[in-house]
Amino acid sequence: MIPALMPTYNRADLAFERGEGAYVWTDAGRRFLDFGSGIATSSLGHGHPHLVKAIAEQAARVMHVSNLYRVPQAEKLAARHVAASFADSVFFCNSGAEANEGMVKAVRKYHAENGHPEKFRMICFEGAFHGRTLAMLSATGNEKYLAGFGPAVEGFDHVPFGNMNAVRDAITPATAGIMIEPVQGEGGVRPADLRFLRELRAVCDEFGLLLALDEVQTGMGRSGKLWAHQWAGIEPDVMSSAKGIGGGFPLGAVMAKEAVAKHLKPGTHGTTYGGGPLACAAGNAVLDVVLAPGFLDQVDRVARHLWRGMLALAERHPRVILGVQGAGLLLGLRLVPEVSNGAMQAQCVEEGLLTVAAGMNVLRVAPPLIITETEVDEALAALDRACLALTPAEALAPAK
Numbered sequence: 519m520i521p522a523l524m525p526t527y528n529r530a531d532l533a534f535e536r537g538e539g540a541y542v543w544t545d546a547g548r549r550f551l552d553f554g555s556g557i558a559t560s561s562l563g564h565g566h567p568h569l570v571k572a573i574a575e576q577a578a579r580v581m582h583v584s585n586l587y588r589v590p591q592a593e594k595l596a597a598r599h600v601a602a603s604f605a606d607s608v609f610f611c612n613s614g615a616e617a618n619e620g621m622v623k624a625v626r627k628y629h630a631e632n633g634h635p636e637k638f639r640m641i642c643f644e645g646a647f648h649g650r651t652l653a654m655l656s657a658t659g660n661e662k663y664l665a666g667f668g669p670a671v672e673g674f675d676h677v678p679f680g681n682m683n684a685v686r687d688a689i690t691p692a693t694a695g696i697m698i699e700p701v702q703g704e705g706g707v708r709p710a711d712l713r714f715l716r717e718l719r720a721v722c723d724e725f726g727l728l729l730a731l732d733e734v735q736t737g738m739g740r741s742g743k744l745w746a747h748q749w750a751g752i753e754p755d756v757m758s759s760a761k762g763i764g765g766g767f768p769l770g771a772v773m774a775k776e777a778v779a780k781h782l783k784p785g786t787h788g789t790t791y792g793g794g795p796l797a798c799a800a801g802n803a804v805l806d807v808v809l810a811p812g813f814l815d816q817v818d819r820v821a822r823h824l825w826r827g828m829l830a831l832a833e834r835h836p837r838v839i840l841g842v843q844g845a846g847l848l849l850g851l852r853l854v855p856e857v858s859n860g861a862m863q864a865q866c867v868e869e870g871l872l873t874v875a876a877g878m879n880v881l882r883v884a885p886p887l888i889i890t891e892t893e894v895d896e897a898l899a900a901l902d903r904a905c906l907a908l909t910p911a912e913a914l915a916p917a918k
């Protein structure tokens with residue numbers, strides 16, 4: 519018989535009862551170091567006192583009022599995001615896929631309002647992940663995810679990640695914008711070359727296209743800067759965010775330049791839950807922590823420590839690890855074909871460490887932003903034990 523909870527996930531047989539900082543405990547009392555952060559989402563770790571207090575206080579005061587009224591918590595959060603980023607205006611929603619839908623709608627609306635309704639197509643990239651709604655399945659373009667759900671939504675063209683010639687070749691009079699993750703997360707923790715991002719900005723300017731960045735996974739400090747595109751020294755026209763911005767509370771955002779945002783007038787886009795008092799109280803609490811002086815510097819420091827440690831692991835375990843890739847606290851171990859990332863993830867669980875598998879046989883490591891060097895060392899030791907346990911047998915045999 520089918521489980522009451524629809525079986526859309528292959529879940530590990532672990533149920534967590536409580537968490538504190540970078541650690542979580544199962545109902546059976548097993549302790550884990552959480553280097554998955556619930557897929558790069560629990561940015562402040564578990565039970566962060568400031569976030570917990572903000573949510574509890576707001577929940578007791580007023581949780582939901584709808585967007586028929588002013589929401590001071592949302593006004594404040596939007597103003598702070600505007601002050602800290604390229605954006606002039608912010609739309610709040612509840613998830614990454616929803617933020618991306620809003621972003622693509624904003625891009626299409628911009629061209630339509632500027633007299634070019636024929637410009638509606640987005641250039642997207644192979645290996646991308648943009649979410650599970652019907653349109654975002656098409657933006658993602660992964661045949662496996664699209665299968666069985668009818669015809670793909672029109673308007674998304676895919677080119678190889680990092681290939682500027684392919685991007686130029688894909689531009690037609692119907693092209694509206696370019697949509698890209700600065701680091702492909704689900705696709706395998708693949709960072710875009712910073713020069714490639716700059717070239718995309720330039721090609722958008724040359725052809726009057728909008729640069730639409732999906733920073734759902736890379737944003738909110740995960741790269742060591744507030745937004746990953748800052749490493750390239752560029753600004754997008756519009757950007758989506760979610761995952762880390764609510765610290766585990768569902769919150770998404772479409773952030774845009776005025777030229778784009780001004781066309782989303784009353785009636786053009788909406789949400790019942792989005793930008794509610796509770797979610798925005800969580801968002802403000804996360805910003806309090808992430809924007810505090812020195813916080814992102816510490817993220818960058820601890821991320822470099824993790825990066826060096828992972829490089830050392832790769833050197834020590836060439837029969838298991840092919841390479842290390844990613845940015846900031848979104849890193850991946852590219853594994854040899856003989857060792858599946860699923861097996862590695864399961865072995866890490868045995869060693870007391872939570873990680874997340876990603877595409878291209880990569881083991882993704884995305885700890886909460888509040889981790890310390892000591893916790894990184896603990897995770898590296900667990901990864902080292904997992905590598906030893908999974909080293910193919912013949913590799914351990916003495917050389918002849």
Ligand SMILES: *Cc1c(COP(=O)(O)O)cnc(C)c1O
Nearest residue numbers: 613614615647648649703734735
């Ligand atoms: C997770 C993710 C999404 C989808 O977010 P949901 O909240 O699951 O809808 C979209 N884009 C990127 C880059 C993501 O990592």
